Amino acid sequence: MTERSQTLADAVGGIDALRRLSNTFYEHVLADPLLAPVFADFSATHIEHVAVWLAEVFGGPADYTDRLGGHQALLRSHLGLRITEGQRLRWMEVMRTAVDKELPDDELLRLRVIEYFDWGTKIARDVSAGDADDDLGAPGPTPRWGWNGLS
Structure with missing residues (x-):
C-alpha cells in the first residue's frame, strides 16, 4: 500500500496542470484520423470539463458533481x-504522450494516472455502445482515484 500525504490532484499540479494536460491531449486527438471522428462535436469547453472531472476524480473539489452533473x-x-x-x-497512446509532457517526472504518479485512464476508457468504450435514450441506472458517485487506485 502506497502512502503519500497529498492527493493525486495536488501531486499533478492542480487544476492548471490538468488543463494543460487536457489541452495537449486534445490538440493531438483532434488531428488524429482514428480519434477525431469520436470528437466531432468537440468544443473548447470540453477541455475545461475534462480538467474539472479529473481534478475531482484525483481527490480535488467536487466541482464536476456540483456544477456539471456528476458521474451520470x-x-x-x-x-x-x-x-x-x-x-x-x-x-491511451496519445494520453501517455501528454502525461509524459505535462505531468511531473514522478514514476508512481504517472503510473497511477495512466491506470485511471486505462480503467476509465474501458468504461467509456462499453457505455458508448449504448444509445442516448438508454437507462444507465444509478452509476453512483464520481469515482475517486488515489495512490492505491480506486478508493
Whole structure:
C-alpha cells in the first residue's frame, strides 16, 4: 500500500496542470484520423470539463458533481459514440504522450494516472455502445482515484 500525504490532484499540479494536460491531449486527438471522428462535436469547453472531472476524480473539489452533473452526466456524454477498442488504445497512446509532457517526472504518479485512464476508457468504450435514450441506472458517485487506485 502506497502512502503519500497529498492527493493525486495536488501531486499533478492542480487544476492548471490538468488543463494543460487536457489541452495537449486534445490538440493531438483532434488531428488524429482514428480519434477525431469520436470528437466531432468537440468544443473548447470540453477541455475545461475534462480538467474539472479529473481534478475531482484525483481527490480535488467536487466541482464536476456540483456544477456539471456528476458521474451520470459524464457517462451519458459517451452514449452513442461507438468507441472501438482500437480507438481506445490509440486514445491511451496519445494520453501517455501528454502525461509524459505535462505531468511531473514522478514514476508512481504517472503510473497511477495512466491506470485511471486505462480503467476509465474501458468504461467509456462499453457505455458508448449504448444509445442516448438508454437507462444507465444509478452509476453512483464520481469515482475517486488515489495512490492505491480506486478508493
